[in-house]
Amino acid sequence: MALTIGPLPTDPPPTDAADSVPARRGARSPRALGAWAAVAPLLIYCAIFLGLPTWALLYEAVRRTNPATGVTSFTAQNLTDSWSGFYLTAMWGSLRLSLLTATISVIIGLATTHAIAQSRGRVLKQAVLTASGVLANFGGIPLAFCFIAAAGTAGEATGLIRKIDPGFALDTFTGLVLVYPYFLIPLMVLTTMPALEGLRRQWREAATGLGGSAWDYWRHIGGPILLPTALGGFVLCFGSAFAAYATAQALAGGTVPLITLRIASVLSGNVLAGQENLGMAMSLNTIGICALMMAVYLPLRARSARWLDS
Template sequence: MTRLFTKLGAWGAVLPLLGYCAIALGFPVWAILWEGLHQTNPTTQQTTVTFANLTASWHGIYLTGLLTSLRLSLLSSVISAVVGLFAAYAISQSRGRYFKQAVLTASGVLANFGGIPLAFCFIATIGTGGVFLSWIQNVWPSFSLETFSGVALVYPYFLVPLMVLTTLPALDGLREQWKEASANLGGTSRQYWRHVGGPLLLPAALGGFVLCFGSAFAAYATAKALTSGTVPLVTTQIANILSGNVIAGEDNLGMALAFNTIIICGLMMAVYLPLRKRSAKWLES
């Protein structure tokens, strides 16, 4: 076995990883696509290959749920990306080593603090009435935790720490010598960030945005606990179908909806990876 890996060279080193990805990622994707392309007749119980599930997933209430999920993910990701990027920059400029470690530890915990516990915290704090809710409604009269705006307010709680964890290594990778060289050549701070720092941080910022978008798009329990399903999201629709709340003959429609989410995430990663590869050589040099 060792000789085999030696002969394969670099491919031998990544062969176990490729095998793991094929089993853990490739096979589930293929299974989802396979089920999404099949439909069982409720009368004859005959299974046929068809595009009806994929077609139905792009129409009616399912299209509404997909568009609502995209809007929610985009809004919460933009907010989290902007706030998280500035927060990460402030942390990177801190001279306190223990403070930075404490913030990173807290960010790692809060980035995974989603689901029902997060929804309960906001319901207990704001709820359907009270001082906090009245303060918010003075500025935002239509605000409620049970609406689209309420979910959009809650999601950045775990997305901002995720953005901090993603962009902080890139900010630490910016060398002080580059800024000094720009100043020696007569460049201003604005020119430095426009021509040097900004382009180098752009892939990391886009990567953080992609991760935030994916986390928001895939989140289920938080939105379900807050809205009880009143806000149409693709994740709640998939859960309803898998739990049996579906019209006869549409059992595999949830697989088609899941395949749509895979396509969307794949398209975003296809945009991010070339940009990340372009700047990696500068941050790692």
């Protein structure tokens, strides 16, 4: 029996040497250059209106003038003083108010967002999202005026609130705790709505089909997916409450020790001689805390996005 041999495989066609050489690391594609050109105006804007003021704040925070000699020198005394005495009390007051109001907003916001996400009414969902977008930015003097009219000394709801808390007043710590969630809860709704809408119905059905309860679903599937978003929303609410100024100033004035109110008092001239730059040091502290909050928020947000895209 004859043995036939097919044609031998030929060598692959030669390729151009230029094609086989990997692109140089320093080379950039036109698309990448176009992206950088598109974002360049925003970067320049941030560098001018955010970078330069921050640098000036840092420069002034480490300068101090001796009231006796008039000599200005660089020192860390302003930073040290900003973390002592009633300045430390004001910082602790802001931290305590921000933690409490952020916690309240996360609990109520998650429950509200879950209820809206599970509803099938598209009009209701769109109305809630639109209202949340407006209310999340409704702060400052208008919000303070609304609460003064509703729950102030002669407000319509003051008597009802004082049946629960006889010592209630808007110019106290409790009053601020009541007011702040008004704009923090809508912010929490806007932050967590995409994550709750991203929970697929098939995951719940699969868990039920395998014999899992609702608790098992939230413990092993829904909870781990929503946890980064919930923590990110908490950080965002904390930062918004910590940086709020106009609402607290209009409601409490100087009765509640808050770092933002203390900074305004120092910058307006209510400071000892030689400590004119103490307000700059306190402002630098608040920027550091807000930067820390954003450093925590961004990785949590990225992790939540990876969960929902998978």
